[in-house]
Amino acid sequence: MNIGFLTPEYPHPKTGKSGGIGTSIFNQAKALVDLGHEVRILVYGQDGDDYFMEDGLHFHKIKNIKVKGLSLFLTQKKVERVLNALYVSGKLDIVEAPDWTGFTAFVRPKCPLVIKEHGSDTYFCHLEQRPVKFKNKFLEKRAFTKADGIISVSAFTGKLTNSLFKLKRDFTVIPNSIDSTLFEAKTNDTSTLTILYFGTLIRKKGLLELPKIFNLVYKKNTKARLLLVGRDSTDIKTGSSSTWELMQPLFDESAFNNVSYLGAVAYSEIQELIGKSTVCVFPSFAEALPVSWLEAMAMEKAIVASNIGWAKEMIEDGKEGFLVNPIHHEQYAERVLELLDDTSKQKQFGKAAREKVIAKFSMETVAKQSLEFYSQLIH
Template sequence: MKIAFLTPEYPHPNTGKSGGLGTSIFNLAKGLVKIGHQVSILVYQQHTDTVFTEDGITVYQIKNVKVKGFSLFLTQRKVQRLINTLYAENKIEIVEAPDWTGFTAFVKPKCPLVIRLNGSDTYFCHLDQRPVKPKNKFLEKRALQQANGIISVSQFTAEVTKQLFNLKNKITIIPNSIDISKFHNNTMEIENNSILYFGTLIRKKGALELPLIFNEVIKINPEAKLILIGKDSGDKQSGSASTWKLMQPLFSEAALHNVDYKGLVPYSEIGHYITKATVCVFPTFAEALPVSWIEAMALKKPIVASNIGWANEVIDDGTNGFLVHPKEHTSFAEKINELLKNQQLQKSFGEAARKTAEQKFAMEVVAKQSEVFYRKFL
């Protein structure tokens, strides 16, 4: 098959910064190429119109059209023309796009168009309990209604999205994936009593719960250390330009002394920090299906994470990790301390986590599931 992915981000030096959406597309694209398909990536919001090929994947950079009041519409038309040209030239057969902000609401390709739910703006605003822009909700709903098919990375995201948009469409569940071959837990020595959080410092990921949780950890285990990795972000609720500044006063004096915030580090170095950590923690309130959890699991790390919605589709509580509500600070801390002091439990959870990552979230597994889905529309 000849599959194209339309996206506002993609992890490559030529295309700029990318988050979880771009990483999930990159992993799936590699998986599809590995099982014999041709893959094109159409990246809009670029500074230039360029085409390049790397590792068997052809990337089309698309510069947005800048005309006041008409930029979105004209860029959509530009993308539509490109898709239809590639289809006419037999370079693509089907296009997949994300749900975020409903970019495809008024894009009408001549080939099938499917949408993968990684979490729309409406979805995340709902989980954050804040209002969504009416324009975004309208575009996202229209895009989903227009799509030939819909995939969701989790059952939870599918159900919430259906309710929010009153959708009647059938939604197929296919999770995010990682390249398992890139995640090997080598003989690097684990730093005892170390707790790692990696991800953006932002309220919706539980960043403001972390200090209150760690305060409870320190009361029982004064040797515990908290390592934070990720870019700082502003906080819409308080108006603060820095979530890290909001976090610091929440730590007790003893706890703050044992916190090491390393800021944003290159993605290539994240595995090093995961491998060294004793436990990884994710007290998040809003996700679709987090790749960061899967990466930690692939490196055999025991996890204590949020028990909200999507969580039990990734972690089997008590088998390959612990699930606790982020607001239950004492209970969350108790589970962290239980893992910190019990090496056998660390090993048991880590081995089970790796097995889950291999069986459910390896890119080859997810690529084959996606292949079956695409064939329905060709």
């Protein structure tokens, strides 16, 4: 099968920065190639038009057309021409694109077009309780309406998306995946009690709650240290250019001495940092099905995460980790402290978490689910 992924991001030096959508496509593409299928990564918003091949993947860089007031529409039509040329030449059977800002609203390829719900702008604005731009909501709804098929990374995301757009689209739940052979358990460094957060420093991921939680942890266990890893970001609510700057005054002075922020690190370094951590924390308010959680689970880490929506599709509270609402600071801190003090529970949760990743979120398992969905649409 010839499969295309149309995306604004992909984790490759030639295609620029990438977030969760790009990482998800990276894992999916690798698994599909390993299963013997041909995969094309079409990345728009690039510095120029280009094609190259690497690790069995075909890459198409697409430069946006810039004409005042018409840039988006003209770029969509340019992408449509690229897709149709590949289809006509027998190099493309189906294309998948994310729902973010509805880029495919006016893209009508000759092959089936699948929208994968990683979380639209409308979806995240709703979870963050802030207004969505009319243009984005219009484009996203049109993209959903015109798509030949819908995949959602979680049932929660699919149901909420239908509700927000007043749609009754059928969707198939196919989660994000990870390479469980790449993220494997490593021996804990028991000399330090490290609480690790890795991901973007941003309000929607609960980073302004984390200082308040850690203050409570530190009061009861002064050996605990908090390690933050990930790129800083602007704060949409206050207009601040740095979420990290907003976080710092929220820490008690004594607790702050045990806080370290490394900034963004290479993807390969993340595994080492996860391996050395004691507990991983994810106090997020807005996700669809985060890959970072899967990475920590695969490495058999004890986790305290948010209990909102999607979380229960990943972690069963008290079995593979603890789930707590991020605004309940005391309860969240108590769960972290419980795991810091109980090495047997750390191992119990970690082992159960990895077993779940292998059974439900491994790359090969998820790739086969996607292939079955693609085949139904093509035929």
